[in-house]
Amino acid sequence: MKTVGKLFLCFILSALSMQSYAYICQGPVTGLSINPKSGAILAERIGPLVWPQLCSVTTSLNGVSPETCKIIYSVLLTAQSTKKEVVMWFNDGKNCSQESHPSWSTLTGWYFGPKMVQ
Secondary structure (H helix, E strand, C coil), X not given: XXXXXXXXXXXXXXHHHHHHHCEEXXXXXXXEEECCCXXXXXXXXXXXXXXXXXXXXXXXXXXXXXXXHHHHHHHHHXXXXXXXXXXXXXXXXXXXXXXXXXXXXXXXXXXXXXXXXX
């Protein structure tokens, strides 16, 4: 029984430590664009993020294939045109600030989303 209790405690502590590294950035999408030379998808704003570079529709970038990037672009374009917010999940222990995610840079720690908020 002690072993089960120790395993449960380890599981809880592990789950709590993972939460401390994860965070979300949420908000409206404005100024969606594609770099004509690289195919990179950028947005003037995604909530608090300013000019993040997400992925590329021509080559794999940031671990995202061009096919997946086209779908991400579609979701962002839909959110922008319908004035809905999106949520994006990160796990790099940072936050949604300019210091954590500088403009014109590829996003770090991004692992899920964008998801449109109803």
